[in-house]
Structure formats: structure tokens, C-alpha cells
Amino acid sequence: MDLFYVLLILLVATRAFGELAERLGQPSLVGELIAGIALGALVAQYPGSFPDLVDIAHNDVFVTITDLGMFFLMLYAGVEMQPHKIVQYSGGSLVVAVGGMAVPLGLGLALGWIFLPESELRTAQCLFIGTALAITAVPATVRILMDLGQLDTPVGQTIVSAAVFDDVFSLMLLAWLTGLIAVGEPPGLVDIGILLGKILLFFAITACIGLYIFPWGGRFMHHLRAQELEISAMLVAAFAFAVLAEMLGLHFIVGAFVAGLYFGHRTIDKASYERVKRTISGMTFGFLAPIFFASIGLNLNLDALSGAPLFVVVLILAAFFGKVAGAGGAARIYGFSARESAAIGIGMSPRGAVELVIAGVALKAGLFSAAVSDAPEVRNLFSAVVIMAVVTTVVSPIILKRAFSIRGDGGKPR
Amino acid sequence: MDLFYVLLILLVATRAFGELAERLGQPSLVGELIAGIALGALVAQYPGSFPDLVDIAHNDVFVTITDLGMFFLMLYAGVEMQPHKIVQYSGGSLVVAVGGMAVPLGLGLALGWIFLPESELRTAQCLFIGTALAITAVPATVRILMDLGQLDTPVGQTIVSAAVFDDVFSLMLLAWLTGLIAVGEPPGLVDIGILLGKILLFFAITACIGLYIFPWGGRFMHHLRAQELEISAMLVAAFAFAVLAEMLGLHFIVGAFVAGLYFGHRTIDKASYERVKRTISGMTFGFLAPIFFASIGLNLNLDALSGAPLFVVVLILAAFFGKVAGAGGAARIYGFSARESAAIGIGMSPRGAVELVIAGVALKAGLFSAAVSDAPEVRNLFSAVVIMAVVTTVVSPIILKRAFSIRGDGGKPR
Numbered sequence: 001m002d003l004f005y006v007l008l009i010l011l012v013a014t015r016a017f018g019e020l021a022e023r024l025g026q027p028s029l030v031g032e033l034i035a036g037i038a039l040g041a042l043v044a045q046y047p048g049s050f051p052d053l054v055d056i057a058h059n060d061v062f063v064t065i066t067d068l069g070m071f072f073l074m075l076y077a078g079v080e081m082q083p084h085k086i087v088q089y090s091g092g093s094l095v096v097a098v099g100g101m102a103v104p105l106g107l108g109l110a111l112g113w114i115f116l117p118e119s120e121l122r123t124a125q126c127l128f129i130g131t132a133l134a135i136t137a138v139p140a141t142v143r144i145l146m147d148l149g150q151l152d153t154p155v156g157q158t159i160v161s162a163a164v165f166d167d168v169f170s171l172m173l174l175a176w177l178t179g180l181i182a183v184g185e186p187p188g189l190v191d192i193g194i195l196l197g198k199i200l201l202f203f204a205i206t207a208c209i210g211l212y213i214f215p216w217g218g219r220f221m222h223h224l225r226a227q228e229l230e231i232s233a234m235l236v237a238a239f240a241f242a243v244l245a246e247m248l249g250l251h252f253i254v255g256a257f258v259a260g261l262y263f264g265h266r267t268i269d270k271a272s273y274e275r276v277k278r279t280i281s282g283m284t285f286g287f288l289a290p291i292f293f294a295s296i297g298l299n300l301n302l303d304a305l306s307g308a309p310l311f312v313v314v315l316i317l318a319a320f321f322g323k324v325a326g327a328g329g330a331a332r333i334y335g336f337s338a339r340e341s342a343a344i345g346i347g348m349s350p351r352g353a354v355e356l357v358i359a360g361v362a363l364k365a366g367l368f369s370a371a372v373s374d375a376p377e378v379r380n381l382f383s384a385v386v387i388m389a390v391v392t393t394v395v396s397p398i399i400l401k402r403a404f405s406i407r408g409d410g411g412k413p414r
Numbered sequence: 415m416d417l418f419y420v421l422l423i424l425l426v427a428t429r430a431f432g433e434l435a436e437r438l439g440q441p442s443l444v445g446e447l448i449a450g451i452a453l454g455a456l457v458a459q460y461p462g463s464f465p466d467l468v469d470i471a472h473n474d475v476f477v478t479i480t481d482l483g484m485f486f487l488m489l490y491a492g493v494e495m496q497p498h499k500i501v502q503y504s505g506g507s508l509v510v511a512v513g514g515m516a517v518p519l520g521l522g523l524a525l526g527w528i529f530l531p532e533s534e535l536r537t538a539q540c541l542f543i544g545t546a547l548a549i550t551a552v553p554a555t556v557r558i559l560m561d562l563g564q565l566d567t568p569v570g571q572t573i574v575s576a577a578v579f580d581d582v583f584s585l586m587l588l589a590w591l592t593g594l595i596a597v598g599e600p601p602g603l604v605d606i607g608i609l610l611g612k613i614l615l616f617f618a619i620t621a622c623i624g625l626y627i628f629p630w631g632g633r634f635m636h637h638l639r640a641q642e643l644e645i646s647a648m649l650v651a652a653f654a655f656a657v658l659a660e661m662l663g664l665h666f667i668v669g670a671f672v673a674g675l676y677f678g679h680r681t682i683d684k685a686s687y688e689r690v691k692r693t694i695s696g697m698t699f700g701f702l703a704p705i706f707f708a709s710i711g712l713n714l715n716l717d718a719l720s721g722a723p724l725f726v727v728v729l730i731l732a733a734f735f736g737k738v739a740g741a742g743g744a745a746r747i748y749g750f751s752a753r754e755s756a757a758i759g760i761g762m763s764p765r766g767a768v769e770l771v772i773a774g775v776a777l778k779a780g781l782f783s784a785a786v787s788d789a790p791e792v793r794n795l796f797s798a799v800v801i802m803a804v805v806t807t808v809v810s811p812i813i814l815k816r817a818f819s820i821r822g823d824g825g826k827p828r
């Protein structure tokens with residue numbers, strides 16, 4: 001793979017399609033995703049003309065660049081968000097998270113039971129569909145809310161906090177699921193306790209470091225002379241939290257997000273904070289995030305559309321309905337207005353980024369292997385989930401924009 | 415390789431050693447290189463304790479990150495430098511480049527003739543040593559001059575321009591050399607003409623784009639709405655120039671540098687220019703450049719010190735003497751003061767970055783294979799050249815700092 005050629009093509013395509021999307025009144029993210037889908041289709045049609053782009057979604061180097069994109073996006077979201085607001089809205093977001101988790105999970109289990117044939121892995125497959133419906137792609141959600149100028153509103157903060165909760169729960173579910181596939185029987189209560197303990201440990205350690213070590217580090221930095229030290233310090237914290245998250249069974253994006261969250265006015269002076277934020281914003285939205293969103297589109301594989309079309313359509317409908325009824329319903333009960341609740345439900349619908357990770361883990365674990373079953377729904381389960389992930393990520397921002405502008409406080413102009 | 419773990423370790427080590435170097439009155443770069451050397455030694459000693467770091471210098475993903483570091487460093491150097499000053503000092507830098515190329519090349523040929531045994535590849539090996547001595551590592555030089563606050567001075571501009579010339583010439587020599595190894599006889603005059611034509615073509619195309627398309631693109635961008643577009647535009651130009659450079663037989667760093675050079679007040683307004691520069695500076699010096707310099711240290715392999723110690727010592731001495739006598743002598747003749755000339759000679763001595771590329775190409779071409787000769791100088795030629803590259807890069811800034819402070823206008827405090 002010629003790195004610079006690939007980056008050139010992807011950056012030009014995503015920024016051009018993003019601009020086009022803006023002109024059509026849609027968030028740039030929609031254009032970037034469609035750029036990836038279009039490039040993927042073009043390469044599939046004429047593989048000889050784009051040898052560097054063939055199967056690029058599985059190239060180690062390219063995956064690293066997209067991982068960095070996800071990492072910086074989550075770091076930026078953390079830096080941009082105010083921890084005290086997260087605490088302030090934590091009640092609402094916890095309720096929304098539970099609703100947004102339970103309903104899709106139930107729907108997924110039911111869907112699996114209806115569509116998938118009996119086999120020894122059927123329970124695991126049903127659980128996989130449930131997990132796939134329960135997650136929310138935080139990086140995509142963050143970007144959508146930013147594009148619409150809603151990240152810092154009560155609705156935005158509730159969506160992101162609830163989405164982070166849902167991802168943490170879903171990753172627990174995934175760990176439990178891979179245990180089920182590997183051992184053949186579900187992990188016991190002790191294992192679940194250990195899993196939960198590790199997650200609590202992660203948040204306890206990062207809270208101690210974020211609340212006590214970060215401010216001390218910020219003061220200590222004033223005595224140092226090295227250049228561009230604030231950026232390094234921020235990245236060191238984020239890398240460390242990402243490593244810790246992975247050690248304790250969470251995805252690295254949770255670490256990056258939490259590191260950003262604790263980086264604020266308590267840590268360093270306002271001028272340095274703004275400078276770090278601007279640098280991360282430039283690298284993220286000017287370079288890495290478009291490449292990352294294009295890669296989601298590049299992963300799209302339409303096999304399932306011919307193999308199991310009904311299943312795909314039902315899965316996509318369940319994806320939207322599950323979050324709107326689950327998260328939106330919970331928000332309505334908690335006291336949000338009907339329109340805010342609808343926005344919260346739609347805002348939690350994108351499955352783009354994290355879904356691909358979860359589906360990849362399940363694929364490696366052998367959940368969709370032909371040896372298990374020859375039914376088209378099983379053979380095409382991976383492709384179906386990826387289609388669902390891409391469709392929800394492209395469609396949600398389009399609906400969400402409408403929901404916000406009906407509310408009358410539409411996207412802030414940039 | 416666990417990406418975030420590796421980045422964490424390297425960023426902490428380089429920034430800590432860099433700070434230590436500053437405290438000892440040396441440029442941070444020296445600390446970052448030594449951090450890489452120390453980590454390499456530690457991993458070689460206890461490979462079991464650092465499984466992720468073993469042989470990391472040859473890991474595709476890690477090499478990509480360091481390539482991005484080199485790319486951003488050169489891009490920043492281009493953005494920081496003023497094209498009209500380069501033109502203004504072009505007479506001096508051309509003279510310095512020719513001197514700084516001819517003397518080391520001659521010395522390298524002589525060294526090869528003295529030390530290497532007769533074989534069919536001897537001519538190619540002698541030429542390789544000559545090329546290895548003739549290059550100057552522009553990314554390392556840029557960073558040293560920045561650390562010393564001398565990038566924008568007449569001496570600094572002369573060094574960087576001359577270094578770029580020398581690298582372009584050396585890459586031509588390398589292309590010629592690989593032709594010699596592959597075909598067994600030196601390419602004819604026609605091939606050299608084609609090589610030269612391609613290089614001229616590169617500079618002609620980039621000049622047309624830089625002088626006419628860039629300003630038009632800068633005005634066009636005002637009509638667009640996408641976020642962080644200036645960064646994307648700068649990167650698209652740099653990626654495109656890097657791809658063009660590689661297509662025409664040059665190294666991608668030349669493309670990145672030239673793209674940065676044309677990006678200035680003629681292209682976009684001052685505020686956008688400063689914002690882009692700050693973002694690239696943050697990413698480069700706060701993240702990618704330290705990782706890149708550590709990787710130079712990580713490449714160090716001391717085999718040659720035991721296998722052919724005399725050869726290594728003579729090679730290192732020739733590396734310094736060649737540039738001081740060649741580039742420094744030419745500068746003195748051109749009219750620089752004795753101290754300025756010494757600074758120019760030392761400033762052109764680091765071989766760090768580009769050397770590793772050239773040695774890698776020669777290694778792949780089979781120039782050092784045991785089948786060619788069993789003499790310790792041949793078997794250890796690769797290791798010897800890498801040692802020379804690392805030593806010149808670590809020592810040059812230390813001497814240079816002294817040279818500048820004797821001149822009385824020492825490093826600007828940051």
C-alpha cells in the first residue's frame with residue numbers, strides 16, 4: 001500500500017463529498033461515509049485500476065490510521081465536554097442508557113430466535129444480534145452532534161453519556177459472548193462479577209488520576225522547558241488510559257474519551273487548553289476523522305442484500321425502532337419533551353464505528369462460520385450487521401438534523 | 415504490536431530524555447535520539463519484558479507512524495521557511511551543496527577502495543559509502559536548527575536549502591547505484607538524462623502548482639463551508655506532492671517540504687496560515703517527531719563496533735570531516751565568516767533519517783550479502799553506516815550549539 005496515495009485519494013474524496021453534503025443541507029459526516037461507500041463500490045468494480053485500494057479495509061497500516069482517527073475523535077469529544085455537566089445529566093443519561101440497551105437487546109434476541117435455524121451456536125448468535133443492536137457508535141454520534149452544533153446542549157450531553165454507558169455495557173456483553181463461544185457455556189456469576197469489577201476499577205483508577213494527578217501534572221509542566229509539551233502530556237494521558245481500558249476489557253476509545261474529559265480548566269490554564277483543543281480539532285476533523293468515516297463506508301459488503309434481504313430490512317428497522325422506543329421512551333419517562341426524546345432515540349441509533357469492532361471480534365471467534373449452519377441468515381449475518389451499521393450511521397444524522405430544526409434551535413452556524 | 419502501549423512508552427521516554435537534554439544545555443533532539451538508543455538496548459537485553467517493542471523498527475505499522483513523523487517534520491519546515499529567502503540564499507546554498515556533496519563522495523570512494531576487498535560489487539559498495547557520506551538528513555537538520563532557534567537565519571536557510579539539494583543529488587546517485595547493482599553495469603548517459611529530467615519535471619510541476627494553483631485554491635476555499643478545511647487543503651497538497659516525488663524517483667520528504675514552501679501568505683490569509691502552522695507544529699513536535707527520532711535510535715545495531723571497529727571510527731571521522739571541509743569550505747569561499755562556515759559544515763553533518771532509507775534500499779538490493787564477500791567490513795557495512803548516521807545526528811547539535819553561542823547570537827530562548 002502506498003500510504004500517501006491512499007491518504008490523498010481518501011482525503012480528497014471525503015472532503016469533496018462532505019462539502020457536497022453540507023450544500024445539500026446534510027452534515028458532512030454523511031458525505032464522508034458516502035465517499036467511502038462510493039470508493040468501495042468503484043474499487044470493487046475496477047480492482048485493476050486501484051490496486052492500492054483493494055481490500056484496504058483489512059490492511060494493518062490502514063486500520064492503524066483509522067484507529068488513530070477513532071482515538072482522536074473520542075479524545076476531542078472528551079476535551080470538548082464538561083465533566084460537571086456529565087455529572088449533572090448523569091441521572092437522565094443512565095435511564096436513557098438502560099432503556100436504550102434493554103429494548104434493542106430484547107429485539108435482537110427475538111429476531112435471532114425468529115430468523116436463525118437451530119444450531120449449537122444459536123444462543124450465541126442471538127446474543128450477538130442483541131449486542132449489535134444495543135451498542136451506539138459514540139465516535140459517530142459525537143461527530144453528528146458536532147456537525148449539528150448540539151454537542152454541548154442537554155440533549156447532546158445526555159446522548160453522548162448514555163452512548164458511552166451503552167458501549168461499556170455492550171463490551172461487557174461481548175466479553176461474556178466470546179466466553180460463551182470459546183467455552184461452549186455461558187460464564188458464571190463469578191466471571192460476570194470479575195468483568196464488572198474490572199470496569200469499576202477502570203473508572204476508579206482514571207477518576208483518581210484525572211482528579212488528583214492531572215492538576216498536579218498541569219502545575220508541574222510550568223517548570224519544564226520542552227516544546228509543545230501540553231499536547232504530549234494530553235496524548236500520554238490518553239494513551240495510558242487507552243492501554244488501561246484495553247487491559248481491563250474495555251475498548252480503547254473509552255480510555256481516550258475519559259482522558260479528554262478530565263483535561264480541562266482544573267488541569268491547565270485556559271490559553272493552553274484552547275491551544276491543545278485547536279490542535280486536536282485540526283488533526284481530527286481536517287485529517288483523521290474523514291479517513292476514519294470513509295473506512296466505515298469501505299467496509300460495506302452488500303452480500304446480505306441478495307442472500308437474506310428480508311432479514312437485513314428487519315434488522316435495520318429494529319435498529320432504529322429499538323433505540324427510539326428504548327432510549328427515546330426512557331428519555332420521555334425521565335421528563336424530556338417528546339421532540340427531545342425522539343432526538344435522543346435517533347441520536348443513539350448510529351452503530352458505525354464500534355459495531356465493526358464487535359462484528360470483527362465475533363467473526364474471528366467463528367460465530368458465522370459455514371460449519372455452524374448453511375442458512376443464508378447465518379452466512380450473511382456479518383454482512384447484514386455491517387449494512388445495518390452503515391445505514392444507521394448515514395440515516396441518523398439526516399433525521400436528527402430535521403428533529404433539531406423542528407425544535408427551533410437548529411444547528412449553530414459555523 | 416499494541417499501538418497505544420508502544421506510543422505511550424516512546425512518547426514518555428522521548429519527552430523525558432528531551433527535557434533532560436535541555437536541562438544539560440543540549441537540544442531536545444539529542445535526548446530523543448538517546449531515548450531511542452536506550453530503549454533499544456533495554457529491549458535487546460530483556461526481550462521477554464517488552465514483547466511489543468522487540469524488532470519494532472521493522473514493524474510495518476510502526477514504520478508508517480515514523481514515516482508520518484518525517485512527513486510532518488518536512489512539511490513544517492517548508493511552511494516555516496520563506497520561499498523568497500530560499501531564492502535569496504540559493505547562490506550560497508548551491509555552492510555549499512556542491513562542496514558538501516563532492517568532498518564526502520570522494521572520501522567515501524577512497525574509504526571503500528582502502529577498506530573493502532576486491533569483488534564484483536566493490537564499485538557499487540564504494541559508491542554506496544560515497545552516497546551515504548554525501549547525504550544530509552534534512553528532517554534532523556531542520557529539528558536541530560529549530561531547537562537552536564536558527565531555522566530562519568541566513569546560516570539556517572543556507573543549511574536547509576543546501577541539505578535539500580544534497581538529498582536530491584544523493585537520491586539520484588542512489589537510483590543510479592541500484593541500477594548498477596541490478597544490471598551489473600552503470601546506467602548510460604541516456605538513463606542519467608532521464609533521471610535528471612524527472613527531477614527537473616518534479617520541480618517544474620510543483621512550481622506551477624505552487625505559484626498558480628495554490629493562491630487560486632486559497633481564494634476558492636473561502637466559498638466552502640466544511641470545517642478545518644485549511645488543514646485538509648495543506649495535507650492534500652503535501653500528499654499529492656509526496657506521491658509525485660515518489661513517482662519521479664525522489665523521496666516523499668522532498669514533496670512534503672516543497673508543498674509547505676509554497677503554502678504561505680500568497681496562498682491564504684495570515685490568521686489561517688498561523689492556525690495551520692500551529693496545528694502542524696503541535697502534532698509534529700508534541701507527537702510524531704519525538705517518535706520518529708526515537709526510531710532512529712532504535713535502529714542502532716552495534717555489530718560493526720566489534721566486527722570492524724577501525725572502519726566505523728574512520729567512517730564517522732570522514733562523515734564530519736567531509737561536510738566540514740566540503741560544505742564549510744565552500745561556504746567560506748562563497749563569503750561566509752569562518753565561524754558561520756564551521757556552523758554550516760557541522761549543520762550539514764547529521765545523516766539520521768535519510769541515511770536509514772538509503773541503507774535500507776541498498777540492503778534490499780543485496781549489496782551487503784554474505785555471498786558477495788566474507789570480509790568483516792562488508793558484512794558489517796550496513797551496521798557501520800547506521801552507527802555513523804546515529805552518531806553524526808547526536809553529536810552535530812551538541813557541537814552546533816557551541817558554534818552558534820560562540821558567534822554570540824546563540825539559540826533564542828523559547
